Amino acid sequence: MVVVDSESATILRVKGLLEFRCQLDSTDEQLVRNAISRTFETLRSQVKSESCVLAVSDSPVIIWPNKDAYATPEEITPSTPCEDMHQWIQADEQETSGKKSSKKKSKKSSLASVINLRLMTEVTKPGPLSAPILTKTVLKSHFVSVTLPLDCVVRTGRSDTIKDACEQLIEALTHQLCEMEKVTLQNMKGMTLLVPEPVHFLLPEPKGLVTVVYPAGVPDSQLVTQRKELHQQFELPDDRPYFRRANAYHFPNEPYKDGYLRNPHLALTHPTLDNGKVYLVQGIYSYHHYMQDRVDDNGWGCAYRSLQTICSWFQQQGYVEKPVPTHKEIQQALVDVGDKQASFVGSRQWIGSIEVQAVLSHLLGLTSKILFVSQGAELASKGRELANHFLTEGTPVMIGGGVLAHTILGVAWSETTGQIRYLILDPHYTGAEDLQVITDKGWCGWKGPDFWDQTAYYNLCLPQRPKVI
Amino acid sequence: MGRGYIVQDDVEGYLSKLCEQKADPVTGLLIGQSSTQRDFVVMAIRTPQKEESAAAARNSVDKEWVTEHARQVSRMLPGGLSVVGVFIITDADAKDALTTLRQLLFAVENLISSEHLWDPADDDVTDCVTLQINPKTRKTVCRTFDIKDPKSVAKPADWKYQSGLCSSWATVSCSLNVDMLLPLPNNRTSTGNMEECLKKGLKAWAHQIECGLCLIDGKRLPEDSELTVGQRRNLRQTYTAQLLITTENKRLTDVIRQCGGSVSVTGAIHSRAYLHSNKPKARQAEKLLKRDVVSTVATRVQMMLEELLASDQESKGSCRDKQQKELFCLPHRIFCPLKVSGPLCVCDYQFSDEDLSEVPERLKEMLDIDAAEEDLDTRQEMTVEITGCDVTPEPTQEKVEAPEHKKNYIGVAMATAVALLATVASMLYLNDI
Numbered sequence: 001m002v003v004v005d006s007e008s009a010t011i012l013r014v015k016g017l018l019e020f021r022c023q024l025d026s027t028d029e030q031l032v033r034n035a036i037s038r039t040f041e042t043l044r045s046q047v048k049s050e051s052c053v054l055a056v057s058d059s060p061v062i063i064w065p066n067k068d069a070y071a072t073p074e075e076i077t078p079s080t081p082c083e084d085m086h087q088w089i090q091a092d093e094q095e096t097s098g099k100k101s102s103k104k105k106s107k108k109s110s111l112a113s114v115i116n117l118r119l120m121t122e123v124t125k126p127g128p129l130s131a132p133i134l135t136k137t138v139l140k141s142h143f144v145s146v147t148l149p150l151d152c153v154v155r156t157g158r159s160d161t162i163k164d165a166c167e168q169l170i171e172a173l174t175h176q177l178c179e180m181e182k183v184t185l186q187n188m189k190g191m192t193l194l195v196p197e198p199v200h201f202l203l204p205e206p207k208g209l210v211t212v213v214y215p216a217g218v219p220d221s222q223l224v225t226q227r228k229e230l231h232q233q234f235e236l237p238d239d240r241p242y243f244r245r246a247n248a249y250h251f252p253n254e255p256y257k258d259g260y261l262r263n264p265h266l267a268l269t270h271p272t273l274d275n276g277k278v279y280l281v282q283g284i285y286s287y288h289h290y291m292q293d294r295v296d297d298n299g300w301g302c303a304y305r306s307l308q309t310i311c312s313w314f315q316q317q318g319y320v321e322k323p324v325p326t327h328k329e330i331q332q333a334l335v336d337v338g339d340k341q342a343s344f345v346g347s348r349q350w351i352g353s354i355e356v357q358a359v360l361s362h363l364l365g366l367t368s369k370i371l372f373v374s375q376g377a378e379l380a381s382k383g384r385e386l387a388n389h390f391l392t393e394g395t396p397v398m399i400g401g402g403v404l405a406h407t408i409l410g411v412a413w414s415e416t417t418g419q420i421r422y423l424i425l426d427p428h429y430t431g432a433e434d435l436q437v438i439t440d441k442g443w444c445g446w447k448g449p450d451f452w453d454q455t456a457y458y459n460l461c462l463p464q465r466p467k468v469i
Numbered sequence: 470m471g472r473g474y475i476v477q478d479d480v481e482g483y484l485s486k487l488c489e490q491k492a493d494p495v496t497g498l499l500i501g502q503s504s505t506q507r508d509f510v511v512m513a514i515r516t517p518q519k520e521e522s523a524a525a526a527r528n529s530v531d532k533e534w535v536t537e538h539a540r541q542v543s544r545m546l547p548g549g550l551s552v553v554g555v556f557i558i559t560d561a562d563a564k565d566a567l568t569t570l571r572q573l574l575f576a577v578e579n580l581i582s583s584e585h586l587w588d589p590a591d592d593d594v595t596d597c598v599t600l601q602i603n604p605k606t607r608k609t610v611c612r613t614f615d616i617k618d619p620k621s622v623a624k625p626a627d628w629k630y631q632s633g634l635c636s637s638w639a640t641v642s643c644s645l646n647v648d649m650l651l652p653l654p655n656n657r658t659s660t661g662n663m664e665e666c667l668k669k670g671l672k673a674w675a676h677q678i679e680c681g682l683c684l685i686d687g688k689r690l691p692e693d694s695e696l697t698v699g700q701r702r703n704l705r706q707t708y709t710a711q712l713l714i715t716t717e718n719k720r721l722t723d724v725i726r727q728c729g730g731s732v733s734v735t736g737a738i739h740s741r742a743y744l745h746s747n748k749p750k751a752r753q754a755e756k757l758l759k760r761d762v763v764s765t766v767a768t769r770v771q772m773m774l775e776e777l778l779a780s781d782q783e784s785k786g787s788c789r790d791k792q793q794k795e796l797f798c799l800p801h802r803i804f805c806p807l808k809v810s811g812p813l814c815v816c817d818y819q820f821s822d823e824d825l826s827e828v829p830e831r832l833k834e835m836l837d838i839d840a841a842e843e844d845l846d847t848r849q850e851m852t853v854e855i856t857g858c859d860v861t862p863e864p865t866q867e868k869v870e871a872p873e874h875k876k877n878y879i880g881v882a883m884a885t886a887v888a889l890l891a892t893v894a895s896m897l898y899l900n901d902i
Contacts, residue, residue, distance in 0.1 A: 062684070118715065129646070131850045132736025133796055134796070135734075136796075139729070142727055
């Protein structure tokens with residue numbers, strides 16, 4: 001659900017499992033490495049051979065990329081433009097209904113379209129061929145048996161044909177196998193081997209989607225050197241993470257397993273103010289609200305939910321690995337820092353911005369700034385501060401005051417006229433994760449300055465990004 | 470409404486000739502194809518004579534022998550053709566004969582299906598036929614049993630002779646690469662261990678084939694469509710299939726293990742399946758071809774293992790630190806047409822050290838068909854020449870094993886098969902119904 005490119009490029013993603021098997025005759029390190037390299041070379045030849053096949057998911061299209069892009073059905077030729085493949089794909093109705101918005105009518109939206117392909121092997125060949133041989137090798141040795149999870153992404157331009165796409169895909173697959181070989185050999189310790197896993201990251205334009213191979217099971221904390229190299233290679237600032245596993249790009253057609261909506265604000269049209277600009281939260285957050293997770297917090301949990309939304313942002317940007325805390329965990333944290341009595345845990349007591357700041361600090365090690373306004377009417381004058389916050393930190397803001405708590409996801413502000421609008425995510429919503437309802441009824445929506453209680457005082461908690469990669 | 474079997478008219482003549490023989494009883498197998506719409510029988514095969522059998526034994530039915538013959542015959546049938554039933558020619562009491570037939574049928578079908586590496590499908594027909602013929606009156610009694618149900622009772626069925634049956638069949642075929650590498654367990658690597666290891670590997674590979682994508686004549690046909698959909702009438706009714714597979718099993722842990730060596734099977738096989746050509750369905754073609762692919766590889770491996778056991782080729786396990794490498798050529802597949810006209814063929818496997826002349830002899834003994842060497846189609850698979858191959862840097866002992874063969878094929882096969890399947894066989898007979 002992230003805007004990729006205004007040029008409506010087609011992204012081709014090929015996934016497949018390749019079996020890596022070999023017998024290690026000796027434990028001598030160099031010989032072992034040679035055997036592993038040889039097996040990778042065999043796999044690379046396999047990918048470049050005529051038995052390599054790409055099957056387009058949810059469609060009858062099958063392509064032989066190394067046979068001059070021969071394809072079936074016969075209407076598809078090597079010179080067919082890649083974009084045409086969309087016509088052959090049966091879209092899954094259930095997935096697109098979640099994204100339906102009355103404001104986006106055209107199919108060719110600015111969301112990049114992804115075509116998924118499966119890597120397959122053709123085992124048949126025109127005969128006659130030689131009958132099989134059984135080879136038996138008896139030797140006390142080691143056997144390596146791994147399935148390599150290949151996952152490559154290629155971005156094609158408007159005018160690219162199937163043939164062009166095939167060349168790019170095969171190159172991407174061979175390159176990934178080389179990367180996997182490197183990572184495997186780097187991480188071999190004696191007779192143990194870590195599985196190389198590709199992860200995709202979306203970098204700021206024009207770099208786009210980039211794939212990195214990480215060794216499975218090694219936590220982010222041990223991969224700092226690799227990330228430093230990557231930041232240098234891609235000329236990225238060294239104070240925010242781009243390559244943590246949690247930063248992995250989420251493809252538009254993949255549902256989130258946890259069921260929470262991501263970035264519902266993207267379905268809205270943003271207001272236009274005279275000489276005004278829109279300043280929004282950066283990155284991905286989940287929408288947390290009343291009644292979720294089978295917790296009935298209707299009437300008292302709004303600040304907790306806003307805090308959960310903030311935690312989800314830090315988790316999905318890769319700053320923390322801890323999952324989003326529950327109400328009880330939040331309450332326990334406040335008891336642990338001495339802010340509340342033990343009886344607080346399990347109660348339905350409200351919390352405010354100060355408590356939110358305390359929990360973010362104690363549970364997740366994050367610092368936050370507190371902004372105070374003595375009257376709601378003053379909020380209209382905080383345009384510059386909020387705009388700056390979204391520009392530099394880009395984190396969701398929790399605002400509490402009167403009897404309500406909300407989350408601010410952005411502002412539209414005009415420096416000259418002082419006009420201001422607030423993008424609000426309302427934790428008081430009690431319904432289901434229905435994007436249509438949430439945006440139509442304004443549970444996520446743009447509000448004017450009169451949204452606030454003009455006489456009540458408000459505290460805002462502005463979480464700060466840690467300067468790490 | 471019972472089942473109706475449409476039978477090639479030659480079979481009538483064959484059964485008639487058997488009636489004229491002095492022996493009683495004469496048992497045999499019925500070969501054909503059963504589908505949800507129709508049942509066809511294309512040939513009947515008498516059980517071969519056991520060489521050294523006592524005079525008394527000749528007048529009774531040797532269940533073990535009949536079953537073993539059926540197992541051997543089943544290996545010689547390409548996809549689409551199978552043992553669909555048993556017959557007996559006897560003037561004994563009808564009820565006794567039916568009981569015998571029932572026992573034979575269940576034993577035969579259970580043994581054959583126990584060797585299958587695939588799971589039964591929902592649309593498989595589980596009814597099989599028994600035929601009882603009185604040699605004097607030539608009266609035939611035809612009944613079916615559902616072999617999935619051990620308590621199944623006999624149901625009447627029709628038996629109708631028809632000419633020209635053998636010419637109306639469609640053939641789907643392909644040549645397929647096999648490339649398996651499996652670790653051997655880290656203890657005494659006898660042939661028995663290799664067998665277990667190969668069986669596991671074959672089962673996993675068979676699953677890959679079963680789940681594979683099948684293209685017929687380059688097209689992916691919708692499930693319920695017919696083979697001839699969208700094409701001009703393919704007069705010769707031959708189709709070429711392609712199989713695309715993926716790996717399903719994710720192996721991400723315990724990736725390096727200790728082993729006692731490895732065994733690999735690499736090469737290609739020719740696979741074929743027949744469908745009766747009255748509206749042949751794409752789904753059935755795919756199912757029958759995939760089953761033939763799996764069984765032809767499994768059969769060859771099994772035959773090789775049986776030969777190794779028979780000629781006592783245990784690996785000299787003492788010097789296991791020095792690498793010992795042995796290469797065995799799996800037998801290659803030879804086809805023999807059932808009739809001069811018509812596409813149906815049976816097949817046999819020829820080891821690299823056997824003379825081609827042995828094939829017609831086996832065809833006569835097992836399938837009771839008269840074939841000349843010239844009739845045999847040996848062009849579908851090529852034999853491989855093994856020269857010394859230096860794959861490893863260390864000096865290896867390489868020997869190309871040529872297992873020895875004896876003339877009484879079924880006898881040898883029987884002995885080794887019983888050795889390998891001792892447990893299974895005894896369980897079958899213990900569960901006699």
